[in-house]
Every structure is written in C-alpha cells, then in structure tokens.
Amino acid sequence: MAWPTIDRQSPVTDSDAPPLLSDEVKAKIRSFFERYETRRAALLPALHVVQESLGYISWRAMDEVATVLDIPASEVFDVVTFYTHYWTKPRGKKTIVVCRSITCELMGAGVLLEAFKRHLGVGEGETTPDGAYSLATEECLAQCDHAPCVLINEKKHGRVKPDDVPALLADPDNDKLEVPRSDLYDPVLGEDATTRPRGGERKG
Amino acid sequence: MGDYEPVLLRNVGVEGAATIGVYKKRGGYRALAKALKMTPDEVVEEVKAAALRGRGGAGFPAGVKWGFLPKDRDVTYLCVNGDESEPPTFSNRVLMENDPHQLIEGTIISAYATQSSIAYVYLRVEFHELFHILQRAIDEAYAAGYLGKNILGSGYDLECYIHRGAGAYICGEETGLIESIEGKRGWPRNKPPFPAVEGLFHKPTVVNNVETLCNVPHIIERGAGWFTGIGPPGSSGPKLFCVCGPVNRPGCYEGPMTITVRDLIYGDAYGQGMIGDRKVKAVLPGGISMGILTGDELDMKMDFADPAEYGLLGLGTAAAVVVSEDTDIRVVLRSIAQFFAHESCGQCTQCREGTSWMYKIARRIAAGEGGPGDLEVMYETAGNLGMMPGLSICGLSDGAAFPIRTLIEKFRGELEQHVREAPDEIEQRSPSTVRS
Amino acid sequence: MPKIEIDGIEVECRDGITVLQAALEAGWSVPHYCYHPGLSVVASCRLCLMEMQMPSPKGGGMEWSSKLVPSCQVPVKNGLVVRFASDQVKRNQRRVMEFLLLNHPLDCPVCDQAGECLLQDYSYEFGDPTSRMRDEKHKSPKKDIGPRTLLYSDRCVLCTRCVRFTREITGTHDLCVTHRGSENEIDVFPGKALDNPLQGNVVDLCPVGALLDKDFLFKQRVWFLKRTKSICPGCSTGCAVSVDSNEGVVYRLKPRYNPGVNDWWMCDEGRFGWKYMHDANRITAPVIRRGGVTGTPPWDSVPEIVDARLRAVIEAHGPDKVAVVLSPMMACEEAWLLVRFLRSVASEATLVLGPVPIQGQLQMFPVGSTGDAVRFTIRREKCPNRRGVETIIAETGGPTLSFEVFCEQATAGAFAAAWIVGGYPEPWVTKDFAKAVGQLEFVVAQDLFPNEVTEVATLVLPACGFAQREGSFMNFGGRIQPFDRAIAPPDGAKGDGQYLYELAGFTGLYSGRAVREMMAQEIHLFSMVKEAPPMPVHQH
Missing domain, CATH: 1.20.1440.230 (NADH-ubiquinone oxidoreductase 51kDa subunit, iron-sulphur binding domain)
Structure with a gap:
C-alpha cells in the first residue's frame, strides 16, 4: 500500500526511556487500592502519580502500571489515550495550557495563544529547546469569569493579555500555588534525577 | 432582586471560609447534626418535598433519584459530580473553592439519606488549586469526626475520596463518570440499568451534581417549605447563574429562578451590562449545549420551563456566555x-x-x-x-x-x-x- | 414462545432473544454492525434502530414512541409491537451509512473484504448513492498488529466486535480502543501482538475490511470462492467450518455457527491447518513393489491386486494373520468400508486403531475459565474421529488389538499382512512400528506423505486431505457430524472413500450419505447425524 504500516508487533522503545517505576511510586499507587472495590479503579490515580513522577507516561510505564494493577497493558493504553490530560511524550518542566473554549475565544484567547507562540518560539504541542515550557490548548477550564485564562502547571492565571506574556514567562513562581498543597497525588521524590517536582519548588 | 440574600454563596468572600472553624462559626455542620437525628427516609422525604431539581443540567429531581435505589441493597455509592466541563460554567468551582465544607456537609447528609458507604467526589483534573482546597477540607472533616467511622456518634460510617478526572467532558455524564471511577475510558453506559440499580462496581449508585448537594444542608436546616418558597413552582430554590463574555462584571451569582437573561446580563446584582455598552448579539444561556438566543430574546426566564419556549434544550447549567454585536x-x-x-x-x-x-x-x-x-x-x-x-x-x-x-x-x-x-x-x- | 408484531406481521420467536435476533431469524433484513449474537450488546453503532409502541404518556393505550430504539437491546416480550418499515428508521439507516463512509477510503477495488463487506451491502441496500462530504478525509494508519493479522484502521467502523472478542471469548485482552471520538482506533499494546490461539476469529467478526488475514491477503476475490460445509479435523472438538476454495485450491477456512460445539468460532490451528493438502510431496498415485521393481498400477487393477495378494497370504498363513490399522483421521464411512472389505476376505482379520496424536494441553477460553464459563475449547487429541473409528471397531466385533500390542505381536511375527492407514498431516511412523511393519509379507499403506511404511509397502495408495473427502466424524462428545468434499483429489489420486467403496464391492460413485445409511442398518448410532444449522441469510 502507498502508506506505511505501523509495526505493532515490536515493543516501542521510549526515546529517553525512564527507569522502571521506583518502589516508592509503586507503593504510592498501591495506596489507592483501599479506596476502591477493584484495583483497576486505581488506574486514573496511578497514571496521575506516574505522570507527575516521570513527567510523562512512557510505554514502559504503561506496561508496569498494568503489572501493578494486574490488568492488561492494552487497557492502560486504551485509558491513557482517551483522556487528554495524560501525555505519552516528554514535556517541558512547565506546561502552559491556553483555554480555547468559547468565552476565552471571545475574550481574545486566539491572539493570546499567538503571543505565547511568539515569545516561546514554539507552536502548539511543542516544547522549547531548553525544556522549560511546553505549549498546549485545552477545552474550557471553567475559569470563564477570568477569560482568557491560562494554566501553568497547576496554577491558573486569568484575564491574561498578550502584553502580560513576557512578564508571566519571566516569573519563576508562575506555577506556584498560593494554597497549601495536598500530597495525595504527588510524585514520589526519590534520589533519582528523573523524578521531578511540579507545581513549584515546594520543598524549599 | 437586589434584596436577595445569598444562601449557597453566603460564605464567598468571607476570610477563611474554606476552613472548618470559620465554616462552623457561620452555622456550618448544624444541618448535619440535625439530619443524623432523622431517619434516612425522613431526609429523603424532606428533599423530595423540596422538589430539588438537579443542577447539573438535566434538572431531574434529586429526591426522586434517591428513591429509585432498591430497598434491599447492601452497598450504595454516592458520586459527587464535580467534573464541571460545560463551557462556560464555573459555578461548581466557585462553590468548592470558596466553601468546600458546604459541599462536604451536603455530601455527608445525602450519603446518609441514601445510606452510602463511600462518597467519591469526581473532580476534573484541571481544578488543581481546588483539589488541594477540597482535599484539605476533607482532611479537616475527618479530623472533626464528620467523616469516617460513627459520625457524630450516630453509628453511621462514611468514607469520602476525591477521584480526579483526566480531561474528558464526557465524564460529566453520570455513567461516563462511573466508568471513569472504575478506571476505564469514560464511555457512557446503556440505560437501563440505571445507576440507582446498577452503577459503580455494579452496585446501586447515586450521582449528584455539586450545586445540587450544596442545597441539601439548607433544605434540612430550613425545611422544604423554605426551599419551595423561593422561585416559581417547578423551579424552586436558590440557583447559581454564571455570566461571562464581554460583560462588565462576569461572575457567578445567586438568585431565584425568576430572573431573565436580561437581568443576568444587565442586573446590578449580576453582570452589570456590556463592556463599552456594546449590543448583545447572542447569548448561550445554559452552557453551550442548550442552544442560542438572539439579542431579542433576552426576556427568557432562567428557570426549568421557559428555555423550551425559545427552542432551547433546557436550563442546562444556567451559565450564560454573551456574544456582542461586533463578534462574527x-x-x-x-x-x-x-x-x-x-x-x-x-x-x-x-x-x-x-x-x-x-x-x-x-x-x-x-x-x-x-x-x-x-x-x-x-x-x-x-x-x-x-x-x-x-x-x-x-x-x-x-x-x-x-x-x-x-x-x-x-x-x-x-x-x-x-x-x-x-x-x-x-x-x-x-x-x-x-x-x- | 412469545409473539411480537414486526411491520404489522405477527412473528413467533424464541424466548430470551432480542428483537433484532427475532427479526433476522424471521427473514427481515436489519442492518447492524456492533451486534453479534456471541458477544455482549453495546448498542453503539445505532444502525439497527426501530420504532416501538410504548404506553402513551397521556395514558390510555399504546402509541408509537417518537424515539428510536436499538433493536439489539430490546428483549422480545409477548405483545411487543415494532416496525422497521418507517421513514424515521430508514432515514437513520441512510444517515448512519453516510456517517460511516465520511472518512472511509472507498478502496474496495484493493480490499479483500469486497464482496462480503457489510459496508458495501448495507450501502447498497440502505444507503445513499452519493456522499455530501466535501472536506478532507481523516486518514487512519494501517497497522501490523500480529503475526497473522493486519488492521486497516481507515476502513474500521468502530463496532468493537474484535475488542469484545478478545475480552469476552479469549480473555486475552489483546485488542483495545484507543484515543477518543473520531480519532478512535483499534489497537494492540506495542509488542503485545494479537497472537492468541483464536485470534483469526476477529477477521471473521470484522464486518468490514479493517481486520484482514495475512494468509489470505490479496490471494483471491471472495466472489470466486465456493463455500463447502466441512468439519475441522484438527482436534476432537469437531468445529463446523466452511472450506472456501476455487478451482481445486483451498484458500481459507471459516467457522460455521454450530451451537454447543464451536458456536461461531474456530482456532487458528484448525484455520491454518489445511496447507498440507496442497503440499507437493503428497502421494498422488498408487505404487506397487514387486521384487525390487516399483511401478504405478492403473487404479482398475488395485482391487484385483489386493484381493489376490491377501488370498495368497491367507492360504499360506491362515485367516487370522491379517490385520488392519485404522486411522482416527478416517471418516466413519471410510473405516466402515475398509473393515467390511477386509473381513469379507479375511474373516478373522484383527482390527487395530492406529496412533491417536495427543499434543499440548487442553486449552479453554476465556483463558483461566472453567465449567460453564468456558466459551471455546481446543483439545489435545489432534484428530477428528477416534471415537467414530473406535465405535466401528467395537460394533464390528471379532479380534481387535491396541496399537502397542499389535506392534509387539507383529514384531514377533504374529501377522503376515496388514492394511495400514495413515492420513496424518504430521510424520507419525515410529521406529517400533516401522520394525513391526518390516516383518510383514504383504503391506498396503494408505497415506498422505511418503514415510518408513510407504517405503516398504507392497502397495501404496494415496490418501486425501479432509477437504478432498466426504463422510462424517464423531467428535469428542459422540456427536456425528457430516462433512462434504470441497475440492477434487490431486491429479492421479482417487478419493479414499471412492476406492474403498469399490474394494467393498460397490459400483458407482461413493457418497458419504448413502454409505452412512447402509452403516445405520448395522450400527444404529449412525442414523443420528447432527448437522450445524444453516447460516442465516444475513449472517453476522
């Protein structure tokens, strides 16, 4: 046929294959088991923990999560790709999400997105070469009273004007929450360099 | 309308209202104590008498929904629908961010009424800040004995967990939500069986919206009669309305379901008019799903009945995005x-x-x-x-x-x-x- | 039996089925993709929708509901009134067909499924001839999802039958749906290919050309194929299959619905286990050896040769020095004819059942299931008719020996002549057996491939593969299932049944059915044949 065939018989080697899930991450995943009747139900929390820990959900991580939950790897693949918040490729240290739904669009989200693209030098779905930022859009973030709104990791920013973008990007605390955090879904921070905190430098 | 005293939003803007101490000082958890002295059926009857219609979009009476639970059930689950993803709706966010204990109290009372053993709060993942606020409030409620074993010495036990979504609007549909809690893609289920009969983990399950549950403590405390006294018949009780787009004061406001779209845009207690006095070209008054109104249809009442007169699907989430004349x-x-x-x-x-x-x-x-x-x-x-x-x-x-x-x-x-x-x-x- | 009304016609239906099933069984043509009687109901393709009468909300009597209802989901109930012949139903069918073709590549000329494709058939019967789509089509990739199967995602209609099959029937969960909305695709986890022992069924289940069998890919247009009812000889389960062939060549096997035996399914071992029939090494003509000289006798002379040589042996050694080794690969009819012939010449001939190949483990599906939860079984006994041949031996009476004892006694010189039937696709002659055969004065070997026995036999007769024969097999549970001849024996060969029929003294053409009727006179059991039901017009 004129177009290539994707080989699914061979495993995919992740570009920068992160290490196996640490025992701490697995323990964190297992800590959700008691909340549900089935282990399978811990899948969404497990994937959140993995993504926070590794920065993304690699093929290898999917397979390992499947093992921890004792479910088929195909069903982890199924779930990971259904939900837009899980990503299967590495992203920058911070992800900027620009809301693209109706209110934000009416209030200028299109121009705002262009401003981010210009200042970051990347397109939608891309990461800056230094790995600092990834840029994405999402449907309604339920911050329509503050349209146009933007999320930088966990932190929301409302009524952002294109002119605000340079200052916003320069602010090292632009992803730092003002409220006390709960560590329920937090990554397990080990010695390993590949684990990385998000949502600000809360360890000081 | 100016003299309307907010009930659901009464703690918004109050310093420290998200903490249990301030919430209790302002009368919080009194309704819970009262409910626990009633039988679960009495609580259900009270909510039925109030004719509290679901605030999530479909407007189904909450008490009737609870009544569908089979009599001879062992395990029941309550799912709190906080997946708020309908553009341009943010009333649940406002409720949970500012007054998380109101939701927790409503959840406990409703769980007691339905004899649920676990309440799952399904929260869309983009509500990061809110998640931390709500989780902290839940921790406080556990510490204060409002959650966990033998709540307030009543013998009733309830666990309450937040289940974070992962970015899918469809998980706001109640069976999509159930599938998502079960760790699956949020593909809605065929009905029947309805969740009340076979829901989460195949057990009888009730799914209620955040705003719906926030009404419950007030119904218990003040009585069904108070509730039905607000707004027109069929659309009783306090209601949250969102208004956004190019209005002077976008936000989430509370009122009776007697207001019109015009009130919502122009009212002093609401949107306070259009930016730069632009003309209204169109309004999507119930979230985008319900349909659109022209600038000439602003007399539509924000209740459960009137939207149909304008060709709309319903009241929806009562969240209006206004489109100004200069918009294509x-x-x-x-x-x-x-x-x-x-x-x-x-x-x-x-x-x-x-x-x-x-x-x-x-x-x-x-x-x-x-x-x-x-x-x-x-x-x-x-x-x-x-x-x-x-x-x-x-x-x-x-x-x-x-x-x-x-x-x-x-x-x-x-x-x-x-x-x-x-x-x-x-x-x-x-x-x-x-x-x- | 509930009675329902479809399009104003009263239909009596089986209990516990859905309206869709009832309508299909009664001859209605109702389009559907996601529904399959062997799988759970998901009601997601929304093509089988119907109108139904419901109690009027205003009270007082029934009225047509304004809402369409999936007929695959509504159980039949006495008095139910539905209709498919309505504008609303037809409009929906037209629209669904349009929707499903929006992004379809319309590449029927290069698609294997063409000719048996439910997108083609339904478009023709229920769809519009033109599309209103002006925008660019969304192009989904082609994926190599397993050693035997390809997935053309762009032809997929997302009915999820294949996914449900691997979840509900095999329990292997190889397939899944990925992504969301119009980006939905069927997939496997990379590196965990679709490779379960029943995987070929997903190709059968696929109503369109999305899942394709690599073995069949681009080999043959389906409208050239002749479908012949057969029984898989791969194991003692006895799956009903269809042998699809053209001009004497088999191209593929497909399962036939056979409730209680294989339902709608078959295993890959059976599905791809027919290749030996077209192997170039097969014995295709009789061979005779006389004092170191090998020749090919004309078929006409075979009965004479056999008769004369056997009589000579009997005269020299006695009538108890003859044995016949019957194969569990034989049809009941063939075994019966052979026994009948040999006993007519040598009345005390010993009957022996040849080796019964046992391989691997009993495989039950879904994986890990037991008891009533088992949906499909692959058996260890890799032959179709041990029970049938055993029955014939037992009912015939007279001297019999087990294969092992026969080998011992023959090695010790207890026999002078034997007729040995093989017909196994795999090599089967052991050293001990070859040694035993070496002691015999006169050997007739009836087999597929040359081996240690055919090398020394006085007379070698070609055996045929199952698709070249007809008769019946008795499966593990004692069910006697007939099978038809799909293709002719190789050039030069004659069907086993045919020459055995002639040896047994009959003239004319061998017919499995006719022989079975004769057998039934002697062994009543053989009157109880169980055929798989005919496939419905609108197959699933």
Whole structure:
C-alpha cells in the first residue's frame, strides 16, 4: 500500500526511556487500592502519580502500571489515550495550557495563544529547546469569569493579555500555588534525577 | 432582586471560609447534626418535598433519584459530580473553592439519606488549586469526626475520596463518570440499568451534581417549605447563574429562578451590562449545549420551563456566555463545533462522525471557504444526532445538536452572507481590545 | 414462545432473544454492525434502530414512541409491537451509512473484504448513492498488529466486535480502543501482538475490511470462492467450518455457527491447518513393489491386486494373520468400508486403531475459565474421529488389538499382512512400528506423505486431505457430524472413500450419505447425524 504500516508487533522503545517505576511510586499507587472495590479503579490515580513522577507516561510505564494493577497493558493504553490530560511524550518542566473554549475565544484567547507562540518560539504541542515550557490548548477550564485564562502547571492565571506574556514567562513562581498543597497525588521524590517536582519548588 | 440574600454563596468572600472553624462559626455542620437525628427516609422525604431539581443540567429531581435505589441493597455509592466541563460554567468551582465544607456537609447528609458507604467526589483534573482546597477540607472533616467511622456518634460510617478526572467532558455524564471511577475510558453506559440499580462496581449508585448537594444542608436546616418558597413552582430554590463574555462584571451569582437573561446580563446584582455598552448579539444561556438566543430574546426566564419556549434544550447549567454585536457569529459556530468534536467519546456512530463532520464544515466556513449546501448539511446533520431521538447512548450529542441547530435557525441570514455572498476570513481580536 | 408484531406481521420467536435476533431469524433484513449474537450488546453503532409502541404518556393505550430504539437491546416480550418499515428508521439507516463512509477510503477495488463487506451491502441496500462530504478525509494508519493479522484502521467502523472478542471469548485482552471520538482506533499494546490461539476469529467478526488475514491477503476475490460445509479435523472438538476454495485450491477456512460445539468460532490451528493438502510431496498415485521393481498400477487393477495378494497370504498363513490399522483421521464411512472389505476376505482379520496424536494441553477460553464459563475449547487429541473409528471397531466385533500390542505381536511375527492407514498431516511412523511393519509379507499403506511404511509397502495408495473427502466424524462428545468434499483429489489420486467403496464391492460413485445409511442398518448410532444449522441469510 502507498502508506506505511505501523509495526505493532515490536515493543516501542521510549526515546529517553525512564527507569522502571521506583518502589516508592509503586507503593504510592498501591495506596489507592483501599479506596476502591477493584484495583483497576486505581488506574486514573496511578497514571496521575506516574505522570507527575516521570513527567510523562512512557510505554514502559504503561506496561508496569498494568503489572501493578494486574490488568492488561492494552487497557492502560486504551485509558491513557482517551483522556487528554495524560501525555505519552516528554514535556517541558512547565506546561502552559491556553483555554480555547468559547468565552476565552471571545475574550481574545486566539491572539493570546499567538503571543505565547511568539515569545516561546514554539507552536502548539511543542516544547522549547531548553525544556522549560511546553505549549498546549485545552477545552474550557471553567475559569470563564477570568477569560482568557491560562494554566501553568497547576496554577491558573486569568484575564491574561498578550502584553502580560513576557512578564508571566519571566516569573519563576508562575506555577506556584498560593494554597497549601495536598500530597495525595504527588510524585514520589526519590534520589533519582528523573523524578521531578511540579507545581513549584515546594520543598524549599 | 437586589434584596436577595445569598444562601449557597453566603460564605464567598468571607476570610477563611474554606476552613472548618470559620465554616462552623457561620452555622456550618448544624444541618448535619440535625439530619443524623432523622431517619434516612425522613431526609429523603424532606428533599423530595423540596422538589430539588438537579443542577447539573438535566434538572431531574434529586429526591426522586434517591428513591429509585432498591430497598434491599447492601452497598450504595454516592458520586459527587464535580467534573464541571460545560463551557462556560464555573459555578461548581466557585462553590468548592470558596466553601468546600458546604459541599462536604451536603455530601455527608445525602450519603446518609441514601445510606452510602463511600462518597467519591469526581473532580476534573484541571481544578488543581481546588483539589488541594477540597482535599484539605476533607482532611479537616475527618479530623472533626464528620467523616469516617460513627459520625457524630450516630453509628453511621462514611468514607469520602476525591477521584480526579483526566480531561474528558464526557465524564460529566453520570455513567461516563462511573466508568471513569472504575478506571476505564469514560464511555457512557446503556440505560437501563440505571445507576440507582446498577452503577459503580455494579452496585446501586447515586450521582449528584455539586450545586445540587450544596442545597441539601439548607433544605434540612430550613425545611422544604423554605426551599419551595423561593422561585416559581417547578423551579424552586436558590440557583447559581454564571455570566461571562464581554460583560462588565462576569461572575457567578445567586438568585431565584425568576430572573431573565436580561437581568443576568444587565442586573446590578449580576453582570452589570456590556463592556463599552456594546449590543448583545447572542447569548448561550445554559452552557453551550442548550442552544442560542438572539439579542431579542433576552426576556427568557432562567428557570426549568421557559428555555423550551425559545427552542432551547433546557436550563442546562444556567451559565450564560454573551456574544456582542461586533463578534462574527462564525466564531461561535466554530467554537461550539470544535468543542463537541473534541469531546465526543466516539462510541455511537452518529455523534462520533457527526460532530467531527460539523466541525470540519464550521472550520471551513470560518476560514471563508464555505459554500452552497454547507449550512443545509450541517443543519441536517445536527438533526441526525442525539439521545432524545434515540440516536445515541447519552445526551452529549443532543448538546452538540441544539446549539448548532438553533444557531443556524436564528442566524441564518448572517451565515449565508459569509457562505454565499462574500466568503471572507474572521478578524482575530485581542483581549486588550475587548477590555479597553 | 412469545409473539411480537414486526411491520404489522405477527412473528413467533424464541424466548430470551432480542428483537433484532427475532427479526433476522424471521427473514427481515436489519442492518447492524456492533451486534453479534456471541458477544455482549453495546448498542453503539445505532444502525439497527426501530420504532416501538410504548404506553402513551397521556395514558390510555399504546402509541408509537417518537424515539428510536436499538433493536439489539430490546428483549422480545409477548405483545411487543415494532416496525422497521418507517421513514424515521430508514432515514437513520441512510444517515448512519453516510456517517460511516465520511472518512472511509472507498478502496474496495484493493480490499479483500469486497464482496462480503457489510459496508458495501448495507450501502447498497440502505444507503445513499452519493456522499455530501466535501472536506478532507481523516486518514487512519494501517497497522501490523500480529503475526497473522493486519488492521486497516481507515476502513474500521468502530463496532468493537474484535475488542469484545478478545475480552469476552479469549480473555486475552489483546485488542483495545484507543484515543477518543473520531480519532478512535483499534489497537494492540506495542509488542503485545494479537497472537492468541483464536485470534483469526476477529477477521471473521470484522464486518468490514479493517481486520484482514495475512494468509489470505490479496490471494483471491471472495466472489470466486465456493463455500463447502466441512468439519475441522484438527482436534476432537469437531468445529463446523466452511472450506472456501476455487478451482481445486483451498484458500481459507471459516467457522460455521454450530451451537454447543464451536458456536461461531474456530482456532487458528484448525484455520491454518489445511496447507498440507496442497503440499507437493503428497502421494498422488498408487505404487506397487514387486521384487525390487516399483511401478504405478492403473487404479482398475488395485482391487484385483489386493484381493489376490491377501488370498495368497491367507492360504499360506491362515485367516487370522491379517490385520488392519485404522486411522482416527478416517471418516466413519471410510473405516466402515475398509473393515467390511477386509473381513469379507479375511474373516478373522484383527482390527487395530492406529496412533491417536495427543499434543499440548487442553486449552479453554476465556483463558483461566472453567465449567460453564468456558466459551471455546481446543483439545489435545489432534484428530477428528477416534471415537467414530473406535465405535466401528467395537460394533464390528471379532479380534481387535491396541496399537502397542499389535506392534509387539507383529514384531514377533504374529501377522503376515496388514492394511495400514495413515492420513496424518504430521510424520507419525515410529521406529517400533516401522520394525513391526518390516516383518510383514504383504503391506498396503494408505497415506498422505511418503514415510518408513510407504517405503516398504507392497502397495501404496494415496490418501486425501479432509477437504478432498466426504463422510462424517464423531467428535469428542459422540456427536456425528457430516462433512462434504470441497475440492477434487490431486491429479492421479482417487478419493479414499471412492476406492474403498469399490474394494467393498460397490459400483458407482461413493457418497458419504448413502454409505452412512447402509452403516445405520448395522450400527444404529449412525442414523443420528447432527448437522450445524444453516447460516442465516444475513449472517453476522
């Protein structure tokens, strides 16, 4: 046929294959088991923990999560790709999400997105070469009273004007929450360099 | 309307209201103590008597929903629907961010009424800050003995967990939500069986919206009679309304369901008029799913009955986005079509294919490449979607169909100009030009 | 038996089925993709929708509901009134067909499924001839999802039958749906290919050309194929299959619905286990050895040769020095004819059942299931008719020996002549057996491939593969299932049944059915044949 065939018989080697899930991450995943009747139900929390820990959900991580939950790897693949918040490729240290739904669009989200693209030098779905930022859009973030709104990791920013973008990007605390955090879904921070905190430098 | 005393939002803006101490000082958890002295059936009866209709969009009476639970059940689950993803709705966010204990109290009372052993709060993942606020409040409630074993010495036990979503509008549909808690893709289930009979983990389950549950403590404390005394029959009780877009004071406001769309946009207690006195071109008053109104239809009452008179699907989430006269209507059409194409779960043929087709057409029309027949195809396609005509498993596609159908019906003239007479591109608008 | 009304016609239907099933069984043509009687109901393709009468909300009597209802989901109930012949129903069918073709590549000329494709058939019967789609099509990739199967995602209609099959029937969960909305695709986890022992069924289940069998890919247009009812000889389960062939060549096997035996399914071992029939090494003509000289006798002379040589042996050594080794690969009819012939010449001939190949483990599906939860079984006994041949031996009476004892006694010189039937696709002659055969004065070997026995036999007769024969097999549970001849024996060969029929003194053409009727006179059991039901017009 004129177009290539994707080989699914061979495993995919992740570009920068992160290490196996640490025992701490697995323990964190297992800590959700008691909340549900089935282990399978811990899948969404497990994937959140993995993504926070590794920065993304690699093929290898999917397979390992499947093992921890004792479910088929195909069903982890199924779930990971259904939900837009899980990503299967590495992203920058911070992800900027620009809301693209109706209110934000009416209030200028299109121009705002262009401003981010210009200042970051990347397109939608891309990461800056230094790995600092990834840029994405999402449907309604339920911050329509503050349209146009933007999320930088966990932190929301409302009524952002294109002119605000340079200052916003320069602010090292632009992803730092003002409220006390709960560590329920937090990554397990080990010695390993590949684990990385998000949502600000809360360890000081 | 100016003299309306907020109930659901009474703690908004109060310093420290998200903490248990302040919440209790302001009368919090009294309703819970009262409810626990009643029998679960008495609580159900009280909520039934109040005719509290679900605030999530469908308006189904909450007490009646609880009444569907089979008598001889062992385990019951309560799911709190905090997936708030309907553009442009943010009332649940306002409730949970500012007054998380009100939701927790409502959840405990409702769980007691339904004899649920676990309450799962399904929270959309984008509510990061809110998650931390709510989780902290839940921790406080556990510490204070409002959650866990033997609540307030009543012998009733309840666990309450937050289950974070992962970015899928469809998980706000109650069976999509249940599937998502079970660790699956949020594909809605065929009904029957309804969740009340076979829901989460195949057990009897009740799914209620955040705002619905926030009403429960007040009904218990003040009585069903107080509740039915607010607003018109069939649309009783306090209601949250969102208004946003180019209005002077976008926000979430509380009032009786006697207000009109005009009140919501122009009222002193609400949106306080349009930025720069622009004229209203259109309003999507119930979230985008319910359909669109023209600037001449602002007398529509924000209740459960009146929207149908204007060709709309219903009251929906009572969240209005206002479109001003200087906006090209194609922006609205494209935005709505894009949303539903992105959020259709893809299970049913009509919705999966129809939403993406409509988006392709809407995008092309917006790019100035519309042609003869495009509007007809889109209009007809919107007529070939939906649960109401039996063409899909869930109501998402009704929500995709109504705004597009009503928009084409009510703005056909303007659309035809762009499609037939002068295909042209839309001018991009900056936030600074909107707000200045 | 509930009675329902479809389009104004009263239909009596089986209990516990859905309206769709009832309508299909009663001859209605109702389009459907996601529904399959062997899988759970998901009601997601929304093509089988119907109108139904419901109690009027205003009270007082029934009225047509404004809402369409999936007929695959509504159980039949006495008095139910439905209709498919309505504008609303037809409009929906037209629209669904249009929706499903929006992004379809319309590449029928290069698609294997063409000719048996439910997109083609339904478009023709229920769809519009033109599409109103002006925009670019969404193009989904082609994926190599397993050693035997390809997935053309762009032809997929997302009915999820294949996914449900791997979840509900095999329990292997190889397939899944990925992504969302119009981006939905069927997939496997990379590196965990679709490779379960029943995987070929997903190709059968696929109503369109999305899942394709690599073995069949681009080999043959389906409208050239002749379908012949057969029984898989791969194991003692006895799956009903269809042998699809053209001009004497088999191209593929497909399962036939056979409730209680294989339902709608078959295993890959059976599905791809027919290749040996077209192997170039097969014995295709009789061979005779006389004092170191090998020749090919004309078929006409075979009965004479056998008769004369056997009589000579009997005269020299006695009538108890003759044995016949019957194969569990034989049809009941063939075994019966052979026994009848040999006993007519040598009345005390010993009957022996040849080796019964046992391989691997009993495999039950879904994986890990037991008891009533088992949906499909692959058996260890890799032959179709041990029970049938055993029955014939037992009912015939007279001297019999087990294969092992026969080998011992023959090695010790207890026999002078034997007729040995093989017919196994795999090599089967052991050293001990070859040694035993070496002691015999006169050997007739009836087999597929040359081996240690055919090398020394006085007379070698070609055996045929199952698709070249007809008769019946008795499966593990004692069910006697007939099978038809799909293709002719190789050039030069004659069907086993045919020459055995002639040896047994009959003239004319061998017919499995006719022989079975004769057998039934002697062994009543053989009157109880169980055929798989005919496939419905609108198959699933």
